[in-house]
Amino acid sequence: MSSLSFSPTVKICGLTRAEDVQDAISAGAGFLGFIVEANSPRRVSVSEAKPLFSPTKGLAKRVAVTVNADDHLLDRIARDLAPDFVQFHGDETVDRLAQISKRYDFGLIKAIPIVTDEDMKTAGEYAGIVDFVLFDAKPPKGSQVRGGHGVAIDWDIIARAPTPKTFALAGGLNPDTVREAISRTKAPILDVSSGVESAPGVKDVFKIQAFMKAVNSHG
Numbered sequence: 001m002s003s004l005s006f007s008p009t010v011k012i013c014g015l016t017r018a019e020d021v022q023d024a025i026s027a028g029a030g031f032l033g034f035i036v037e038a039n040s041p042r043r044v045s046v047s048e049a050k051p052l053f054s055p056t057k058g059l060a061k062r063v064a065v066t067v068n069a070d071d072h073l074l075d076r077i078a079r080d081l082a083p084d085f086v087q088f089h090g091d092e093t094v095d096r097l098a099q100i101s102k103r104y105d106f107g108l109i110k111a112i113p114i115v116t117d118e119d120m121k122t123a124g125e126y127a128g129i130v131d132f133v134l135f136d137a138k139p140p141k142g143s144q145v146r147g148g149h150g151v152a153i154d155w156d157i158i159a160r161a162p163t164p165k166t167f168a169l170a171g172g173l174n175p176d177t178v179r180e181a182i183s184r185t186k187a188p189i190l191d192v193s194s195g196v197e198s199a200p201g202v203k204d205v206f207k208i209q210a211f212m213k214a215v216n217s218h219g
Contacts, residue, residue, distance in 0.1 A: 008182055008215055011168060012208065013065065014042035014193035020203035021052055024060070027205075027212045031061045031189070033087065036077060038067040041200035042193070046076050053081045063087050063109065071103075078104050085109050087134065097129045107131040109168070113138035114153045120161040127164050134191060137171030152177065155184040175210035182215070190215060 012024040013033030024032055034049050035042045044052070053062050061084040064077045068090035077083060087109040088097060101108055108130040112123040115138050123133045137153050152172025169187035174195030181187065194200070196207040 008187060009189050010212060010215055011063065011189060011191040012193070012196060012203070013063070013170075013191055014040070014197075014201060015052065015203065016042055016044055016048075016201040017203070018052060018055075020205075021056060023203060023205045023208050025056065027208045028216075029060055029208075029212070031063055031085075031191075032056060033063045033065050033191070033193070035065045036081070037069075037073060038065065038089070046073075046080050050080055053083065057082075061085060064106075065089055068092065074100065074104065078106060082106075085131065087111060088130075089136075094125055094129055097126065101129060109134055111136050111170070114157055117157055117161060120157060120163075124162075124164075132166040132168060132189070133164065134168040134170055134189075135187075136191075152181075155181060158185045158187075173211075175207060175214050178211060178214045179217070 009030035011031030011033055012029045015021050015024065015032055015034055021032060034044055034052060036049055037043065037045055056062055063085045064081055064083040065087040066073065066089065077086060083106050085107040089111040092110065097108055097110060109132055110126045110130045111134040112119060114120065114135045123135065126133055135153060135158055166188055168189035168191045169181060169185055170191035173181055173190055173192045178190060192211055196203055196211050198204040
């Protein structure tokens with residue numbers, strides 16, 4: 001395998017505990033993801049998220065992950081958490097995100113489930129509005145939870161499509177799969193949640209360290 005000319009950044013998502021946040025920072029994660037008031041076993045309220053956000057300012061990019069958040073929730077997130085980014089993991093339209101980008105100072109990430117080549121075209125429609133797109137797996141049939149299922153995307157769909165300079169890859173990433181994911185997709189940002197957990201919302205420091213080691217030795 002030839003050496004790649006970039007060093008991917010890692011986003012550890014679904015954080016719920018202060019000790020896991022510290023472990024993520026210590027391991028070198030560039031982004032910290034918190035699922036704020038959305039349907040998920042990793043859900044935290046705005047008030048629960050605040051003590052996790054505040055001490056980490058400047059140490060990593062802090063991301064509030066939302067699903068179809070209304071303006072009231074976004075106002076609370078902006079005021080109480082002051083995130084670097086808000087991730088939109090629901091059915092938000094291009095027009096909706098364009099309005100949000102004008103109203104708030106935080107960066108925008110849009111998650112797009114990728115199942116077919118056509119989905120990559122849909123993702124492209126958001127590229128000019130948001131700071132970057134997150135390619136994720138489609139939730140299992142019947143699930144009301146949008147992410148964190150440990151299901152992988154068909155990486156060949158991403159490999160054969162034009163991709164923006166900055167994008168994130170999620171879905172089925174863990175210490176055993178991430179090197180191949182990097183090799184096949186050239187993803188500059190890797191988003192992991194269940195792949196570094198011992199239980200939903202409970203991160204495993206050894207899995208975090210193994211994941212970061214795999215990323216840093218991908219060449």
